Amino acid sequence: MTDLSPDHPAASSPSVAEAFARARHRISRAARAAGRPDEDVVLVAVTKTQSDAAVEAALAVGQRTFGENRVQEAQARWAGRKAVLPDLNLRLIGPLQTNKVVDALRLFDVIETLDREKLARALAEAGSKLGVRPRVLVQVNTGAEPQKAGVLPGEAPALIAAARALDLAVEGLMCIPPVDEAPGPHFALLAKIAAREGLGVLSMGMSDDYETAVRFGATHVRLGSALFGPRSKPAP
Numbered sequence: 001m002t003d004l005s006p007d008h009p010a011a012s013s014p015s016v017a018e019a020f021a022r023a024r025h026r027i028s029r030a031a032r033a034a035g036r037p038d039e040d041v042v043l044v045a046v047t048k049t050q051s052d053a054a055v056e057a058a059l060a061v062g063q064r065t066f067g068e069n070r071v072q073e074a075q076a077r078w079a080g081r082k083a084v085l086p087d088l089n090l091r092l093i094g095p096l097q098t099n100k101v102v103d104a105l106r107l108f109d110v111i112e113t114l115d116r117e118k119l120a121r122a123l124a125e126a127g128s129k130l131g132v133r134p135r136v137l138v139q140v141n142t143g144a145e146p147q148k149a150g151v152l153p154g155e156a157p158a159l160i161a162a163a164r165a166l167d168l169a170v171e172g173l174m175c176i177p178p179v180d181e182a183p184g185p186h187f188a189l190l191a192k193i194a195a196r197e198g199l200g201v202l203s204m205g206m207s208d209d210y211e212t213a214v215r216f217g218a219t220h221v222r223l224g225s226a227l228f229g230p231r232s233k234p235a236p
């Protein structure tokens, strides 16, 4: 809470507050157009690389659900705040290494990036050590992109079954469609796998495509730049 940068445009509260209002309005509109109640869709504010002032501005408008993609960066930003804000909901949306699972489970409410059985086993083991039942989403590489994390669509059922057998709380699926393709078919594929597996949570849609994601059934949209402006550092 020392890195206040009041001159940064993204850090000024009015603009962050306006951006939240705009995003919430668009989410409601897209939900209603799809015949869904707007409270079906949770706005996840992605605060990776953002300034402390931006985080405070989000908290000031009542935002409590946040996504982060790195464990250590998230600890620095959220560990102190978590102690005083019991209603925070923190979601890991970046890759998780097995040697960080204990730290991750201490901080995060939900791990959205379960993508391999080894990680499922590590989470189960850490969960029993900490006395918590890990809540997870399985990340699906819907575009089968070689450089992207996530299980291939055809392998998702086996990973879901393995995670359930380890008594992880598998709540749903998450995806990041290829940047150069229309996202709709990827969202549709994720929704189809979730329906077959009886999973209710669909984390899909980012700043450029969240309205489309809501139309395809997203329950969680992950917005960074639409809320806070461009990130200061490129994200991996």
Ligand SMILES: *Cc1c(COP(=O)(O)O)cnc(C)c1O
Residues within 6 Å of the ligand: 046, 048, 069, 093, 094, 176, 206, 207, 208, 222, 223, 224, 225, 226, 235
């Ligand atoms: C950074 C990130 C986001 C937010 O991206 P924006 O395009 O800024 O909305 C969403 N999901 C994941 C997994 C991310 O890493």
